[in-house]
Amino acid sequence: MSKTCFEYFRGDNFARENGISLVSCKPGHAxxxxxxxxxxxxxxxxxxxxxxxxxxxxxxAAATNSYGNVALSxxxxxxxxxxxxxxTIIAEAIEVARSNKLIxxxxxxxxxxxxxxxxxxxxxxxxxxxxxxxxxx
Numbered sequence: 001m002s003k004t005c006f007e008y009f010r011g012d013n014f015a016r017e018n019g020i021s022l023v024s025c026k027p028g029h030a031x032x033x034x035x036x037x038x039x040x041x042x043x044x045x046x047x048x049x050x051x052x053x054x055x056x057x058x059x060x061a062a063a064t065n066s067y068g069n070v071a072l073s074x075x076x077x078x079x080x081x082x083x084x085x086x087x088t089i090i091a092e093a094i095e096v097a098r099s100n101k102l103i104x105x106x107x108x109x110x111x112x113x114x115x116x117x118x119x120x121x122x123x124x125x126x127x128x129x130x131x132x133x134x135x136x137x
Contacts, residue, residue, distance in 0.1 A: 028095030030062035056120035063093035071124040088112040
């Protein structure tokens with residue numbers, strides 16, 4: 001049985017183990033979220049930067065791979081602006097440019113109904129390897 005694009009990305013074990021869930025995905029766009037718990041906090045009592053990077057990277061992967069070809073990250077940068085220690089954090093990936101070999105995305109990480117916490121910029125290489133998505137229901 002083939003999977004839909006949404007089901008395919010929801011199967012990400014690393015994201016699931018970190019409490020990250022996929023909200024939406026379509027070619028060039030994805031939204032993911034995480035409910036902050038104590039396990040997400042670093043020694044200073046704020047959300048660990050690695051969680052924010054993982055959240056952004058998951059949104060990036062869903063947005064870039066949703067076209068149906070495996071896209072592999074070749075560059076990523078992240079800037080941090082604000083801290084957080086509770087609530088829901090959302091990352092939204094938006095494609096800014098795409099060619100036949102590269103795709104570039106901008107991912108904003110925000111506190112739900114709150115400030116911009118960080119920004120992730122990523123570039124992925126588009127391979128010729130196909131991802132088999134079903135039509136879904």
